[in-house]
Every structure is written in structure tokens, then in C-alpha cells.
Amino acid sequence: MRFDVFSLLPETLRPYLNASILEKAAARGLIEVHLHNIRDYTHDRHHTTDDTPYGGGGGMVMKPEPVFEAVETVLGSPPPCPVILLTPQGRLFDQKIASELASHPQIALISGRYEGFDERIRQHLATDEISIGDYVLTGGELPALMVIDALSRLVPGVLGDPTGAEDDSHASGLLEYPHYTRPPEFRGWKVPEVLLSGDHAKVDAWRREQSLRRTLAKRPDMLAKAGLSEADKRLLEKIQNQINKE
Secondary structure (H helix, E strand, O other), X not given: OEEEEEEOOXXXXXXXXXXXXXXXXXXXXOOEEEEEEHHHHXXXXXXXXXXXXXXXXXXXXXXXXXXXXXXXXXXXXXXXOOEEEEEEEEEEOOHHHHHHHXXXXXXEEEEOOOOEEOHHHHHHOOOEEEEOOOOOOOOOHHHHHHHHHHHHOOOOOOOOOOOHHHHOOOOOXXXXXXXXXXXXXXXXXXXXXXXXXXXHHHHHHHHHHHHHHHHHHHOHHHHHHOOOOHHHHHHHHHHHHHHHHO
């Protein structure tokens, strides 16, 4: 999968991209991340990428010309892939959107700075808008890294465990079950016996129950959209009854 990131500070992304799983995925040719400096597509001696807003107000606004030229020079016009504006006004990024975007062989990410984008970038260049949360950052570089990381995990072969991403929190609509590793006892705290039993059916059942229990306790809002089976619903009712008695 190919990512093209358009940014005023592309060098801020390199340290994270050159580490751990993403570095290995790129070395194996599973992902490509191309960083493009929007300033390289300006034509004045100051490499101006922003200007004051029409109508007044505080802050500066990213100019349309260098952004359009950067994207169209690199990708063509019209671009052959989704062009995603990283903005607090976008749809809230989640695992479902990550799976949707990961189905594309290539996506482009535009990272903003300053007060915001000239509206013509939003209307006539971007094909999608993504927000990583209901808060404001100083720029779109961190959101770009988060999107790249989340999508890369879904590319076949990137994770050592081919089914690893399937069990992650949010992947199934529920929070992930608890994990344990050696030693079997630490400071008197023991690993649940079922995980030491070698009975895979019992382990799977325990993990499903724990996912339901944890989601109910920490993120009950997720349950309405989780696509629960009838067995899940019965188990959830049992868990709720147990909690009510405690």
C-alpha cells in the first residue's frame, strides 16, 4: 500500500516511520510512504504557503496554489486515489474507517498548519476529511502518522501474526480481552487457570466473555453497534446480572 503525505514539516514524520513495524513493512515492500514538502511547490523567494484570511480574523490560512500544485504534480489531475484532508471537521477516525481506507492501494494525506485550509482545497481537491478526535492540534502530521499506522496494520504480512489485527480492540466492535504471559504467578497474582489449560474452546469462550465484560465496563456505547450474536446477548445479560448482585 502506498501513502503520499503532503506537509509543511515532512521531516517530523521520518523518525516514527523509520522505526519498528513500519520500518520493517517498508523494507519488505509491503508499504511505501512518500513525503512531500508543500513548500517545494511555491514560486516566491519566501516559499509562502499561508496568508491572512479574507474578512479579517486571527491566524493564517493555507493558500490553495501550493497545495493544489503539490498534489497534482505528484499524483496527476485528477488524483487516482482518495485525497484525505486531516482536519477537526472530518469524520471521526475509527477501525471501520481504517478498514475502508485500507482497501485502497494508495491514499494521499494532506496535513494542515495554521488556522486552517483555504476552503477551495476542501471543496475541489480533497475527496475525504478525517479527524482523529474532538480536539485541535498544531498540525496534521501526528494524525497522518496515526492513519498510516492504523492502515498499515491491516496490510497482509505487516504483522507477524496474520490474524493479529483481527483481535485488536475495536476490530470486532468490542474491546480486546486481557493478555497474560510468563511467569504464571507474579507477586501472588496468578494467570487465570483457563489460559493454562490448553483447551482452546474454553480459552476462546473466556476471551469472548472478557471482551464483553470489559466493553460493558469501559465503553458501553460500543455494544449497540457491535453486531452481537444471540449467544453474546445472553452472555452479556448474565454479566450484567452478576454486576448488579455485586
